[in-house]
Amino acid sequence: MNRRSIIKNLGAGILTASSLPAWAINWNKDSFVNIQFADAQIVEKLVDAIIPQTDTPGAKVIGAHLFVNRMLKDCHNEATQAKFSMAIDNLKSASEKSFGKPFESINSVEILTLIKKSEDFSSISLLKRLTVQAYTNSEYYLTKHKNYQMAPGYFHGCVDIQ
């Protein structure tokens, strides 16, 4: 499915195309199948807990879970991917052990409790780093918070910080 038809299918009431990052716009089920190492829905719950929706969008709305999956698949080696899958499995079993229910049914507070207790330090820190990277490079964050301009047309070398 090409990008144009996805934008059309989104419909006006759900999300405007411009508020969605490209990796979210480009997302479709075909590419989803290729993601083998991490349970996509679990990653979605994780990023939502790490940077939650408040009066401003959270990591899930800006599509950070799609970015995490894409980066793991495309920019990290098999060893890192395997470790990451293991970390997810460990979170799943920790959920059963600590709360007596599957990861899919625990809430964000419970997810953060498990994350903080996790001993898979490198995978958890990678997850956090990628989530923060996606969030702080999102259109929302850059344009609404960072005064991002692609073409400022000027440079002042020494101005006061207000």
Next chain:
Amino acid sequence: MANFNIDSKKSRTFDAIVIGSGISGGWAAKELCEKGLKTLVLERGRAVNHGDYPTTMMEPWQFDHLGQITNEIKNANPITSKCYAFEEDTSHFFVKDKEHPYIQDLPFDWIRGYQTGGKSLMWARGTQRWSHFDFEGPDRDGFDVKWPITYEELAPWYSHVEIFAGISGNKDGLEQLPDGEFLKPHEQTCVEKHFTDQMQKHYNGARPVIIGRCAHLTDPQPIHYKQGRAQCQQRDLCTRGCPYGGYFSSNASTLPWAKFTGNMTMRNNSVVHSILYDEKKKKAVGVKVIDAITKEEMNFYAKIIFVNGSTVNTNIILLNSKSSRFPNGLGNDNGLLGKYIHFHNFETAIYGEYEGYLDKKTDGIRPNGSYLPRFRNVKKQETDFLRGYAMGFSASRMENTNSQGWGEELKNNLYQRKYGNWRVGSHFMGETIPKITNYVKLDENQKDDWGIPLVRISVAMDENDNKMAQDFRDQLTEMYTLAGFTKIGTRKRDTWNPGLDIHEMGGVIMGKDPKNSMLNEWNQLHHCKNVFVTDGACMTSNSTQNPSLTYMAITARAANYAISEFKKGNL
């Protein structure tokens, strides 16, 4: 009959042929076409017309990997992916490792751009003139080969190319880095000015720190609008190609200008196999081309041939141009073709922080930095190594990303706006000594996809390079300390190899004496006067400046000489 016309030798005959459309080839094309010569420009890569820059208007969040190269691409391109500019937004402009293989007798990172405009699309745009000290250097320091031209001879041609290309800079009045025809300079940051002042104080003017000189239209003039270019928008996304023509490239400037004369014929996908030498006429009569896609072989003819294929490829073409008169490559009577390959040493760097000016920041974007011209061994020999180095210097201040905590706490932290200390850094650009032992040559058996022998590259660093890099670390540590910088650290890039500077030069060097050089003072092959070499291959030595501006000036000078000789009937 139609086929007869198309295939006829006449339709493949021009006044001049320019091999390569990069930064120097573009200049040859512009000068030749402007003066009325029917000129064929042969480019081995695909067509990239000005504006054909697919990523240029993309926002950061529109890149699938936020700019990072994927493992698949990285693993397939261990050499090209070492280049600082090879990223998700620019990778389509770089030659992939498998596309055009070469043999590394010694490690050499060969970074290439095969398309219209070549590497002028992705270059770093630093443009400093050489001084008389630089041209006199090889003579003073006893190099094998001395320059056949002086700064005074090249100076008007520097002016000529600067006015047209658009070079921003400040008139600093330095003998070691002559002023040019400058557009409005960029501003230094508070801490760059602080460094300038401190160095002035401590070294009494012997170590100036100036704003960089770069090929950006900070203040476009009618000559630039006439090229279809507009003011630089200060996006600093230059390596994607600039839709405004805000920086100089062949694509935005010289090639459209040449095309507008009606005298230029551009042929893409044209890999030059060799230059054709006529034993009776005792000159070159044309070139043999292999179509990159169809592999079809064809000849083109002209009275003047400019070779601007980029240093290593220019060497390959000449080495592969064998005839009974020149069995070892065109003009290669002394056996020096391919020898004296030299480069700039970029293997080290320094960084630190500054805890002053904490109430100040920068605003906007600057596609440039500050610059320190060479201060070592300028007027006389003063160290235990020969020559010296130039340096970049930049001081910038970013908001810190506070990613402490989880959940709402993390989110609040990410929304904090706090500036960190000023961060400062300098990279090293060391002059290297051209040596006969650093060479390229053709492999005797292996050939590329176009039937041209693979090149073997053997270029080594030496003790002079190591001593100089250590001196950079020592001197810059002292200078950073004097300026009050903290957390100073130096870095030696162990994976850095010659070539990664993308300033490789030599192999077809200029000189007065046909016994020890390949080209005369007009860039003509000593033994085949209608062949001119004016890209990096012609460079007798490398000095410390970014080389492109000098290639441009040398090319414009040689092209105008060629035109006058052509009009006199001497070529």
